[in-house]
Amino acid sequence: MKTKMTEAIEKQINLAIEQMLNSKNIYIVSHVQPDGDNLGSILSLGQALKSKNLDVFMLKSDEIPNDFMFLPGIEYMMDYDGLGYVDVLIVLDSGDENRIGKNKEILGKANLVINIDHHISNTYFGDINIVDKDASSTGELVFEIIKSMGIEISKEIGTCLYTAISSDTGSFMYDNTSARTHEIAAELLKSNIDKSYININLYQNRSLERTKLFITALNSLELYYNDKVAIVAITQELLEKSNATMEDTEGIVSFLREISPVEVAIILKEFHGENIKVSMRSKKYVDVAKISSYFSGGGHVRAAGFTVNSTVGKIKASLLEQLKDYI
Amino acid sequence: MKTKMTEAIEKQINLAIEQMLNSKNIYIVSHVQPDGDNLGSILSLGQALKSKNLDVFMLKSDEIPNDFMFLPGIEYMMDYDGLGYVDVLIVLDSGDENRIGKNKEILGKANLVINIDHHISNTYFGDINIVDKDASSTGELVFEIIKSMGIEISKEIGTCLYTAISSDTGSFMYDNTSARTHEIAAELLKSNIDKSYININLYQNRSLERTKLFITALNSLELYYNDKVAIVAITQELLEKSNATMEDTEGIVSFLREISPVEVAIILKEFHGENIKVSMRSKKYVDVAKISSYFSGGGHVRAAGFTVNSTVGKIKASLLEQLKDYI
Numbered sequence: 001m002k003t004k005m006t007e008a009i010e011k012q013i014n015l016a017i018e019q020m021l022n023s024k025n026i027y028i029v030s031h032v033q034p035d036g037d038n039l040g041s042i043l044s045l046g047q048a049l050k051s052k053n054l055d056v057f058m059l060k061s062d063e064i065p066n067d068f069m070f071l072p073g074i075e076y077m078m079d080y081d082g083l084g085y086v087d088v089l090i091v092l093d094s095g096d097e098n099r100i101g102k103n104k105e106i107l108g109k110a111n112l113v114i115n116i117d118h119h120i121s122n123t124y125f126g127d128i129n130i131v132d133k134d135a136s137s138t139g140e141l142v143f144e145i146i147k148s149m150g151i152e153i154s155k156e157i158g159t160c161l162y163t164a165i166s167s168d169t170g171s172f173m174y175d176n177t178s179a180r181t182h183e184i185a186a187e188l189l190k191s192n193i194d195k196s197y198i199n200i201n202l203y204q205n206r207s208l209e210r211t212k213l214f215i216t217a218l219n220s221l222e223l224y225y226n227d228k229v230a231i232v233a234i235t236q237e238l239l240e241k242s243n244a245t246m247e248d249t250e251g252i253v254s255f256l257r258e259i260s261p262v263e264v265a266i267i268l269k270e271f272h273g274e275n276i277k278v279s280m281r282s283k284k285y286v287d288v289a290k291i292s293s294y295f296s297g298g299g300h301v302r303a304a305g306f307t308v309n310s311t312v313g314k315i316k317a318s319l320l321e322q323l324k325d326y327i
Numbered sequence: 328m329k330t331k332m333t334e335a336i337e338k339q340i341n342l343a344i345e346q347m348l349n350s351k352n353i354y355i356v357s358h359v360q361p362d363g364d365n366l367g368s369i370l371s372l373g374q375a376l377k378s379k380n381l382d383v384f385m386l387k388s389d390e391i392p393n394d395f396m397f398l399p400g401i402e403y404m405m406d407y408d409g410l411g412y413v414d415v416l417i418v419l420d421s422g423d424e425n426r427i428g429k430n431k432e433i434l435g436k437a438n439l440v441i442n443i444d445h446h447i448s449n450t451y452f453g454d455i456n457i458v459d460k461d462a463s464s465t466g467e468l469v470f471e472i473i474k475s476m477g478i479e480i481s482k483e484i485g486t487c488l489y490t491a492i493s494s495d496t497g498s499f500m501y502d503n504t505s506a507r508t509h510e511i512a513a514e515l516l517k518s519n520i521d522k523s524y525i526n527i528n529l530y531q532n533r534s535l536e537r538t539k540l541f542i543t544a545l546n547s548l549e550l551y552y553n554d555k556v557a558i559v560a561i562t563q564e565l566l567e568k569s570n571a572t573m574e575d576t577e578g579i580v581s582f583l584r585e586i587s588p589v590e591v592a593i594i595l596k597e598f599h600g601e602n603i604k605v606s607m608r609s610k611k612y613v614d615v616a617k618i619s620s621y622f623s624g625g626g627h628v629r630a631a632g633f634t635v636n637s638t639v640g641k642i643k644a645s646l647l648e649q650l651k652d653y654i
Contacts, residue, residue: 172499172512173530175523179513185499186509196502203500204585204610208554211586218542227535258531259538283531 005132005144012130013145016114019128021149024087025055027106030077031092031099032062036167036202038093039064041116041138043073044160045090048146051154057084061101065247070201071163072156086110091126093138095119116141118176136176139164143184158191162198170254171203175302206251213242217252224320225327227261231319233268233312246271257281263327264288266319268312276315279305286326294322332459332471339457340472343441346455348476351414352382354433357404358419358426359389363494363529365420366391368443368465370400371487372417375473378481384411388428392574397528398490399483413437418453420465422446443468445503463503466491470511485518489525497581498530502629537577540569544579551647552654554588558646560595560639573598584608591615591650595639603642606632613653621649 005013020026026049028042046058058076068074080103089110091097094117097104107113107125115126118135135141139161146157153161165185169177172185189195206214216238222231234249242248246269256265264286269277278295280288281303288304295318297306308315332340347353353376355369373385385403395401407430416437418424421444424431434440434452442453445462462468466488473484480488492512496504499512516522533541543565549558561576569575573596583592591613596604605622607615608630615631622645624633635642 170498173526177516177522179516182509182513182516186506186513189504189506189509195504199500200610205587206585207587208550215542215545215548219546221542223535258533260532260534283527 009130009132010148012128013148016116016128016130017145017149019112019114020049020054020088020090021052023054023112025057025085026088026090027057027059027080027084027086027110028090028092029059029080029100029103029106030061031094032101034060034062034064034068035093036068037137037139037164039068039071039074039077040160040162040164040167041092041142043071043076044139044146044157044164045092045116045142046076047073047154047157047160048149048151051151052149059103059106061103067201067205068163070197072159080106088112088114090114090116092116092142093118095121096123097125116145134178136174136178136181137165137168139168140181140184143188153188153191155192155194158188158193159198162188162193162195163202166198166202171199207248209242209244210248210250213238213244213248214252214255216242217249218255221256223262225323227259228263228327229266229320229323230256230259230262230264231266231268231316232256233270233316235270235312236272253279253281257283264323268315270312274309274311275307276310276312277305277307278315278319279303286323291319291322291326336457336459337475339455340475343443343455343457344472344476346439346441347376347381347415347417348379350381350439352384352412353415353417354384354386354407354411354413354437355417355419356386356407356427356430356433357388358421359428361387361389361391361395362420363395364464364466364491366395366398366401366404367487367489367491367494368419368469370398370403371466371473371484371491372419372443372469373403374400374481374487375476375478375484378478379476386430386433388430394528394532395490397524399486407433415439415441417441417443419443419469420445422448423450424452443472461505463501463505463508464492464495466495467508467511470515480515480518482519482521485515485520486525489515489520489522490529493525493529498526533578534575536569536571537575540565540571540575541579541582543569544576545582548583550589552650554586555590555654556593556647556650557583557586557589557591558593558595558643559583560597560643562597562639563599580606580608584610590654593646595642597639601636601638602634603637603639604632604634605642605646606630613650618646618649618653 028046046056049056059080060077086109113126114128116130120133122131217232253265253267263283265281267279282288287301289299292299292304292306295306355373373383376383386407387404413436440453441455443457447460449458544559580592580594590610592608594606609615614628616626619626619631619633622633
């Protein structure tokens with residue numbers, strides 16, 4: 001159980017702080033398909049550095065999902081103009097360089113790259129690497145950095161950090177939540193944030209379209225192997241019926257895993273042209289990363305996925321065949 | 328934002344500890360329809376007192392829901408034999424004497440009644456009253472008592488306390504969660520509990536019947552007033568179709584409130600003989616306790632309910648009429 005940072009990480013943090021404080025300008029870049037931890041981390045660090053009168057630019061590598069438009073400072077997120085001189089580049093919540101998509105080119109331009117992340121798969125691609133696989137979220141590491149800089153947690157910064165940590169821990173429910181995570185949450189709540197407002201935005205903000213898709217999709221829920229495997233397929237037809245997009249499938253696979261006998265929950269997303277994206281979650285003992293690797297995919301023991309060119313019917317049959325030995 | 332207990336409550340805690348340590352025996356009683364906070368509080372306090380070699384009896388006032396059979400020590404929960412001498416009676420998580428149902432008679436037999444609760448409506452019916460409306464849960468108060476007694480938080484006690492607090496805060500999401508709540512959670516995680524096991528039992532343990540009822544019920548979701556009011560009715564027919572019971576309706580009304588435009592979520596439960604139980608949840612501004620009081624019910628600003636003799640159709644119409652001025 002993580003209760004504090006290691007000395008090695010603390011040293012990297014101090015090094016990063018020194019470089020940031022002496023920089024000409026700082027760019028902070030998002031990853032593709034940015035989530036709550038990514039955006040919350042960028043906006044809290046960005047606004048904290050701005051409060052030190054540093055020149056900070058926050059770059060998006062992809063569209064910002066509507067779910068996070070409530071974050072204070074979200075209006076800072078902009079596209080890189082392709083020309084700006086980049087002194088320090090900070091990459092947050094990204095296991096490797098490819099995660100920042102189109103902005104990967106900036107890595108070569110930057111005088112110094114700071115890589116802040118909590119993924120076990122991180123490739124240490126930065127000049128300074130603040131990587132802690134035991135941190136619940138990148139937000140947790142950003143909190144430590146901001147505290148180490150002696151910057152007060154404003155309402156704006158606190159809101160972004162709470163969002164980052166709550167998103168990545170499923171509101172303190174996932175295994176990655178540590179005693180330290182709760183200690184940080186306690187400090188954030190003392191910083192006068194409006195927790196109710198944040199939680200309504202994060203967890204009580206499901207659009208009607210998403211709700212409709214959720215209900216429609218669940219009507220076609222299939223169970224296999226004594227109800228240990230639950231599968232739902234999201235076809236283009238289903239999306240049209242609910243006036244929803246693939247982004248709206250969020251939450252479905254978790255709901256499947258919450259069913260008592262279910263050990264493996266699977267969602268099949270049918271994109272155009274026989275392109276199927278598969279996401280798997282397991283509960284207690286099946287290593288879905290192994291199943292995923294069979295299909296040339298990747299992931300974690302409890303959450304993994306892959307993409308194939310196939311049909312829903314075919315991939316379902318292959319998956320069930322593979323699962324036979326694990327379930 | 329609550330960060331620590333008041334002196335007055337600390338004084339009551341010390342008084343209670345003195346009495347418990349000098350007691351001949353201690354009975355701890357549940358309330359009717361016991362929930363995670365109630366059972367987690369009883370079992371953590373009961374097992375903590377047992378570790379001090381006190382004679383402790385834990386009484387149920389109702390059936391124990393299957394959801395909580397995983398709690399360590401649940402086998403201690405027993406019926407009162409009607410005869411036993413009661414020195415100290417501890418009532419947990421109960422706003423008034425009627426909450427303990429059939430065990431209310433024991434109140435008169437006890438030499439001393441200790442009332443430990445966090446409901447604002449508490450009637451202070453005990454000889455000693457440890458009542459703190461700012462505590463997230465009764466479990467939070469029990470934690471303070473156990474710590475004040477210098478008892479180490481064992482894995483069993485920690486599991487019960489974490490369950491109590493997590494249940495009553497919706498995994499640290501509800502408004503009642505304070506900085507202190509997170510500080511306690513941090514301490515509990517340090518006590519070597521298996522958080523993953525607890526969370527699977529609390530949140531990934533939805534029976535197939537409950538899942539089926541959930542899906543079937545949502546298919547009949549109705550929206551009114553520009554989607555600001557969501558209503559689902561659970562009829563006996565629906566229960567039969569899913570092979571479920573009324574207990575299995577848990578989670579439906581929260582799901583309704585999570586829909587973005589919804590301000591008031593309502594579930595109508597049709598029991599036999601035109602007996603309808605109505606539960607309402609609001610998100611931001613509607614005081615559902617007011618609506619409820621019109622139907623002689625009670626509750627809180629964001630969660631209230633009542634029971635009527637009527638039909639689903641009639642009560643739905645009356646409710647919509649009442650809501651007109653609030654929405």
